[in-house]
Amino acid sequence: MKDKPSLLFILLLLYSNFTIYSVYALQLPLPKNNESIIGHSLQVTAQKNDNFMHLARLYSSGFHELMEANADISPWHPLNGENVTIPTEFILPDAPRDGLIINLAELRLYYFDHHSKRLFTYPVGVGKRGWMTPVGKRVISHKLHKPYWHVPDSIREHYAKQGKYLAKSVAPGPKNPLGKHAMRLSHSSYLIHGTNKIMGISRRTSSGCISLFPEDIENLFNIVKINTPVYIVNQAYKIGEKDNQLFLEIHKPLYEFKATQNKLNQQVVYALLKYNQSQQYQLNWDKIIKVINEQRGIPTLISN
Template sequence: MLPRVSAVARFLSLTSLFAAGPVAALEFPLPPPGEDIVGQVQVVKAKYEDTFADLGEASDLGYLEMVAANPGVDPWLPGAGTEVILPTRFILPPGPREGIVINIAEYRLYYFPKGKDVVYTYPLGIGREGWGSPVAHTTITAKTPNPGWTPPASIRAEHAADGDPLPAYVPPGPDNPLGPFKFTLGTPGYLIHGSNKKFGIGMRVSHGCFRMLNDNVLELSKLVPVGTSVRILNQPYKFGVSNGKVYLEAHTPLNDNGDPSLADKHTEVINTLLKREDMADQSQLDWDIVREVIASEDGMPVEIAGALPQQGQQPGAVANGADAIAQ
């Protein structure tokens, strides 16, 4: 079993190994079959003028990712010399590693280009409460540089009610909320696009579309062809394997009806785990650490089993695990 230390303490003991400056782009080699984790966590020392929004933009990280990974640090004034964690280590989303996969629970897009053993990943702004982004399996149906914007009637009505009327059409340019490029999705009414507002990437800010930093959407526009598959998930808990060890990554669940109960979170973790056939035997998982990871919701992979079990599921392993996590 793993030693009884907190998930945060376990992580912080490793950060010095990964200290580095901000990365230019998040592109990683794909791990071999049976492995699920890419990247390494980094640590930077903030300058006096830095904010989490600045550091996140420089490192392809969203605002809420930065906040979750750095509890207790002021996101607007970290302070000169403050060590700031850059959570640039990820468990890949479940399912086929092909096309675009969006996990709205982590405000993040993954792109697996055909014929290349790499993955690109970018932060996203997603639909705010009442205008949630869809969970769907769709495709890229069109690519449009320098798009104009015709606001839907529902959005114009909302803005008019707030005393901020919108024109019937917004031409391309710096005032266009779609930024320099848009991808049209097969799910009607939804886009992946740039933005004329940097703040909001990695947050719930849109009317359901997926916002990207302009540099990122322009980079993606050169990589992704029309017809590319797009899977949109809502997966706050991801299990993964690396070097024979089992990891759990937890994000704050999205819910328009208030924060789900702890019991609901535990149930979702168990249901997510049951979908992993390679983890059918859960007798080696450290359920104390699992509970800590769920409670922290810091979005970083944390080891929850020192070695992946090699035998089949033991009788009662799932039930015992569910009981253990609820204690």
């Protein structure tokens, strides 16, 4: 069972909420048409007082991603000198390479900026259980600097049933959960926005919106234009090629889509066989089953 954070750690994290910034922002050259794997994973040595939340923000990774990749390490108290995998290599989701792609299963956003010929990728928070972020194609319809949060009736009613009564709107400032930047999706109530609670990034904590670290949303806000397409997908497993070899990346499915191990095996095997019809890779089934069972969220070689 994973250790829980101490109250002291949470207080320190909240106090330093906007003082820890990424020094490893993931900005990569746009991949070629036949490439589907980007980035490189890192191995770092945990220092005294390190934790996954600190490492995630430092390396533009996600808390959830670090937990998947380092299942045997305490996320809150890794041992001094312990090797930690920073999973910053990704198979691109199966979606058009145009605008924004948000993959709910991996809690990650990708932005294809064809103007600068760069690909930007960031960890995100998404809708919690019962408030799942809807999949589908949208566009950026509005960009809002220092937005007011006009609280949807559904959210106010939900909290009222718990004896918590929310105001109809929240002005810009430290108490506003949208942070300083927001982008509306297709004239709906759903937003891509910042946050005043960084512990919600790379977790399912929202009422359906997509949240980013403050520095990440500021960067995205400055380069994304109105009418940019947004593809929201839910892909727990991804298949990709690199250097004429085949790779598989599997994440733990969202709770609503959890399957039995046998069913997951069948889904992945079917997808691999379908993908391999035209490629004719020699598949290593022992490796494939290992990747399916471990679900570490790391691209792993599965061809001989």
